[in-house]
Amino acid sequence: MTTRLYYAEPYRTSFSATVVSCAPRDFGFEVVLDQTAFYPTSGGQPYDLGSLGDARVQDVVDREDGAIAHVVDRHLPPGARIEGAIDWTRRFDHMQQHSGQHLLSAAYDRLFGVRTESFHLGATSATIDLGREVTSPQIRAAEDEANRIVWENRPVLVRSASAEEAAAMPLRKKSLRTGALRLIDIEDFDLSACGGTHVAHTGAVGVI
Ligand SMILES: [Zn+2]
Structure with missing residues (x-):
């Protein structure tokens, strides 16, 4: 389960988190964090864009297991602390x-x-x-x-x-x-x- 920071703080544009997992996909990598301010495509509202450290976030998916998966363009090592930033516009x-x-x-x-x-x-x-x-x-x-x-x-x-x-x-x-x-x-x-x-x-x- 990923803690969803946007529930309580929808105006939050940056956050710190720990990388839980990072798995290769057809294009890029699928990263799960312990917490995130990124909104996944859900209920008619599209996903957020932005960055996780040096990685660009290209898609955000609400997985059935309760985790939020960030699709990014580079590998992020599990256990690493990263800074997330939301494309606020x-x-x-x-x-x-x-x-x-x-x-x-x-x-x-x-x-x-x-x-x-x-x-x-x-x-x-x-x-x-x-x-x-x-x-x-x-x-x-x-x-x-x-x-x-x-x-x-x-x-x-x-x-x-x-x-x-x-x-x-x-x-x-x-x-x-x-x-x-x-x-x-x-x-x-x-x-x-x-x-x-x-x-x-x-x-x-x-x-x-
Ligand atoms: Zn609503």
Whole structure:
């Protein structure tokens, strides 16, 4: 299990860690650390780029065994202490898009009862797949509502709850996970179970 620093500190851009393992792959090496601030591709949010010591990070994978694997361009010896640095421009863009997605999905849900089935964040655009067709006026209304919450600069809080506690909370989407849930709480607007990284206040999303 890799300790995920981005859960508690999404604004952290550098960290120290110990190399647990380093295995050759078709291209480069797959490195596991004892802890990391690198976000792996997960839940619609793409992986971070950056560096581990002199090595460039080219992909970050959330492995089924609970480890986060960093795909890098050179060997890092197990046991070595290394400094990690996140490409903050890319990561912050993902945090803005991801937080904006929460706002837009919540707006569709609150205004029209339309559910978000899935979403995708990319370098140039973000897309949301809705549960049913919406009209142009509805799209404008949802965007206006999401932007209103941006301009109010509301706090975005991270909370945790057991699955039983969460079942009694007004989550936008029921979570099927068991054990502790990580909840993203946009004050008086949206409460969602999510493992991604988000801005601290809605104003940082920018215009939707
Ligand atoms: Zn999220």
